[in-house]
Amino acid sequence: MNSLDDSVSALKGVGLKKQEALSELQINNIFDLLLYYPFRYEDFQVKNIDDISDQEKVTLKGTIASEPTVVHYGRRRNILNVRLLVNNIVIKVTFFNQPWLKKQLPVGEDVLIYGRFDKNRSSLSGIKILTSINNNKMSSIYKVNKHIRQTTLKDIIKNAYENYQKCIQDILPTSLRKKYKIEKLAKVIHDMHFPGSKRDAMLARRSAKFNEFFIFQMRLQSLKSNKTNNGIALKYNSNIINSFIKQLPFNLTDAQKKVIDEILYDLQSSRQMNRLLQGDVGSGKTVVAVLAIYACIQSGYQAALMAPTEILAEQHANSLANFFKNDNINIALLTGDTKLSARKELLPRIENGEINLIIGTHALIQDAVNYDKLGLAIIDEQHRFGVNQRKKLREKGIGTNILAMTATPIPRTLAITSYGEMDVSIIDQLPSGRQPIKTAWIRESQFKSSLPFIKNRLNKGEQIYVVTPLVEESEAVDMKNAVNIYESFQKSFENYYNVGLLHGKMNDDEKNKIMNDFKENRLQILVSTTVIEVGVDVSNATMMIVFNADHFGLSQLHQLRGRVGRGGQQSYCLLIADPKTEVGAKRMDVMVNSNDGFVISQKDLELRGPGDVMGKSQSGLPEFNVGDPVADLTMLNIAQQEAILIVSKKSWQSNPENKLLANYINHANEKIFD
Numbered sequence: 001m002n003s004l005d006d007s008v009s010a011l012k013g014v015g016l017k018k019q020e021a022l023s024e025l026q027i028n029n030i031f032d033l034l035l036y037y038p039f040r041y042e043d044f045q046v047k048n049i050d051d052i053s054d055q056e057k058v059t060l061k062g063t064i065a066s067e068p069t070v071v072h073y074g075r076r077r078n079i080l081n082v083r084l085l086v087n088n089i090v091i092k093v094t095f096f097n098q099p100w101l102k103k104q105l106p107v108g109e110d111v112l113i114y115g116r117f118d119k120n121r122s123s124l125s126g127i128k129i130l131t132s133i134n135n136n137k138m139s140s141i142y143k144v145n146k147h148i149r150q151t152t153l154k155d156i157i158k159n160a161y162e163n164y165q166k167c168i169q170d171i172l173p174t175s176l177r178k179k180y181k182i183e184k185l186a187k188v189i190h191d192m193h194f195p196g197s198k199r200d201a202m203l204a205r206r207s208a209k210f211n212e213f214f215i216f217q218m219r220l221q222s223l224k225s226n227k228t229n230n231g232i233a234l235k236y237n238s239n240i241i242n243s244f245i246k247q248l249p250f251n252l253t254d255a256q257k258k259v260i261d262e263i264l265y266d267l268q269s270s271r272q273m274n275r276l277l278q279g280d281v282g283s284g285k286t287v288v289a290v291l292a293i294y295a296c297i298q299s300g301y302q303a304a305l306m307a308p309t310e311i312l313a314e315q316h317a318n319s320l321a322n323f324f325k326n327d328n329i330n331i332a333l334l335t336g337d338t339k340l341s342a343r344k345e346l347l348p349r350i351e352n353g354e355i356n357l358i359i360g361t362h363a364l365i366q367d368a369v370n371y372d373k374l375g376l377a378i379i380d381e382q383h384r385f386g387v388n389q390r391k392k393l394r395e396k397g398i399g400t401n402i403l404a405m406t407a408t409p410i411p412r413t414l415a416i417t418s419y420g421e422m423d424v425s426i427i428d429q430l431p432s433g434r435q436p437i438k439t440a441w442i443r444e445s446q447f448k449s450s451l452p453f454i455k456n457r458l459n460k461g462e463q464i465y466v467v468t469p470l471v472e473e474s475e476a477v478d479m480k481n482a483v484n485i486y487e488s489f490q491k492s493f494e495n496y497y498n499v500g501l502l503h504g505k506m507n508d509d510e511k512n513k514i515m516n517d518f519k520e521n522r523l524q525i526l527v528s529t530t531v532i533e534v535g536v537d538v539s540n541a542t543m544m545i546v547f548n549a550d551h552f553g554l555s556q557l558h559q560l561r562g563r564v565g566r567g568g569q570q571s572y573c574l575l576i577a578d579p580k581t582e583v584g585a586k587r588m589d590v591m592v593n594s595n596d597g598f599v600i601s602q603k604d605l606e607l608r609g610p611g612d613v614m615g616k617s618q619s620g621l622p623e624f625n626v627g628d629p630v631a632d633l634t635m636l637n638i639a640q641q642e643a644i645l646i647v648s649k650k651s652w653q654s655n656p657e658n659k660l661l662a663n664y665i666n667h668a669n670e671k672i673f674d
């Protein structure tokens with residue numbers, strides 16, 4: 001019996017070679033083939049001339065009104081001209097290098113010509129003459145590779161549809177299909193490949209997208225719900241937590257309170273926490289982590305905090321030690337820099353549980369590091385770690401609760417799709433009293449005119465960061481640029497202010513010395529490559545100048561800008577850029593117009609596509625076949641809500657309406673997520 005699981009080789013005419021070519025397109029079985037939808041259509045339907053827009057590809061129906069002529073130029077090139085009468089309007093039609101068409105265009109004959117229309121010139125650049133076979137049809141265009149041709153693929157799909165259409169069953173529960181007016185899958189597949197009209201194709205695409213989003217979300221949500229009752233339930237005492245909050249040097253923002261509640265709820269439940277904490281630059285994520293750690297340690301478990309760099313780990317260790325100064329908590333710092341003797345002394349104390357809180361870099365996940373009872377693992381700037389490193393940390397305990405933090409706001413679209421299996425908490429509010437940073441974008445040639453403004457800041461006793469161009473792949477060029485800019489600032493301000501230089505080739509001691517000089521205001525201007533991106537907190541710095549700003553990701557620029565505006569004074573960001581493209585200019589405008597990391601990352605995503613925002617390998621964004629997580633966000637949200645609703649019912653798998661769905665999801669999850 002036929003089944004959609006049949007290999008494509010079951011089809012007549014599909015031999016080994018074609019099978020391999022299809023496999024390269026990720027098409028292995030009949031179902032893959034049927035779901036391999038066209039990415040666009042050529043619309044051969046005849047259009048009314050008044051409804052056509054300029055440069056649109058259309059089919060015109062008319063009568064040949066002049067003898068066609070062919071003019072040759074050069075050795076091989078020629079052009080065929082003919083006049084076509086369409087509704088009493090004369091259209092000039094040209095065909096390039098197709099002189100043989102002349103015979104098919106006798107005067108007085110009614111013809112259908114497909115081409116690109118130029119509205120101003122009333123002309124059509126002809127592509128082909130249509131016959132009655134493709135008259136009034138939409139022609140599907142597929143992505144193909146060099147081993148398989150468009151027409152071959154079309155024939156194979158047609159063949160598959162004819163032989164297997166009876167096997168197509170709806171995976172979507174009927175009630176859901178009805179609720180959102182989703183067509184039956186057999187019709188969707190038919191109309192996606194062989195639409196009778198543009199409208200058919202559009203309706204089918206809508207349904208196909210919903211199918212795709214919903215199934216994707218069902219897979220994520222069912223994976224999520226599988227993780228029940230296998231986590232460490234941390235039984236902390238709420239009164240102690242509340243007193244801890246009361247003695248903090250500031251009042252928590254509402255957003256902080258909300259995410260702390262979400263996290264504490266997860267921690268006390270026996271479901272393993274797997275949560276992503278997103279907060280804009282300076283929104284106060286550290287104190288949230290502090291409270292989670294406090295709850296964990298109060299419950300008798302250990303906590304670990306892993307940061308991507310030594311500087312950041314050290315800073316966390318200092319600031320957490322300060323938060324816990326009145327508590328009896330043993331904190332250890334473990335990084336690649338930790339001396340062998342100190343490490344030797346530390347490891348047994350981690351293993352026997354004497355150390356309550358371990359802060360460090362990826363040194364925390366080395367084989368030699370064993371924990372006693374790891375109740376909570378926090379990963380800071382989680383996108384800087386690979387999947388394996390995160391997994392390793394998680395596996396240092398059994399049922400350890402995971403909190404991943406990021407200061408790079410991930411657009412909601414990406415959060416839903418790529419982090420769908422994590423719960424997301426968002427701090428979408430800054431502590432009160434922060435003033436938005438005023439941002440301007442200038443061309444490099446205008447830089448000189450901004451010197452008086454810079455001088456003004458310095459005269460007021462404020463300090464300035466200068467970030468030098470980022471030339472990927474070449475540290476040597478980065479450094480040369482940094483040195484040049486450093487020297488030019490020295491020249492402009494010598495005798496008045498001190499300029500420091502910080503770059504990636506310095507060792508940690510040198511870096512720390514320069515950073516300290518800047519913190520203590522012995523240096524007023526700090527010229528630096530991007531090493532200052534995270535973790536620096538100098539509240540007297542009020543201006544950030546970024547050269548070649550268009551070479552940075554917008555989220556990275558937002559991070560850099562977040563280094564100023566941390567004190568009470570009005571702060572400024574000056575972006576210097578000569579973008580070569582319109583998109584480049586728009587990206588600079590986004591920075592000028594917004595101070596909100598979530599808005600910025602969403603705009604960046606729209607302008608550049610997901611791969612670039614997160615870094616290609618990090619986006620983790622699944623490739624949807626028809627759906628677009630940016631343009632179709634509303635639908636993606638709805639699909640997610642519906643999937644959550646279904647999975648929240650314990651017995652969803654045994655509901656007859658969900659039988660096929662459950663089978664499909666279990667099967668797909670086994671295959672893909674293992």
Ligand SMILES: Nc1ncnc2c1ncn2[C@@H]1O[C@H](COP(=O)(O)OP(=O)(O)OP(=O)(O)O)[C@@H](O)[C@H]1O
Pocket residue numbers: 250251252253256279280281282283284285286287407431432535562
């Ligand atoms: N509710 C609050 N009210 C006032 N100040 C706060 C509040 N929460 C945090 N802060 C202070 O704001 C500053 C920034 O907080 P924190 O370092 O935690 O930010 P962050 O979210 O980690 O940002 P970044 O990613 O930029 O480092 C710190 O000096 C912190 O003490």
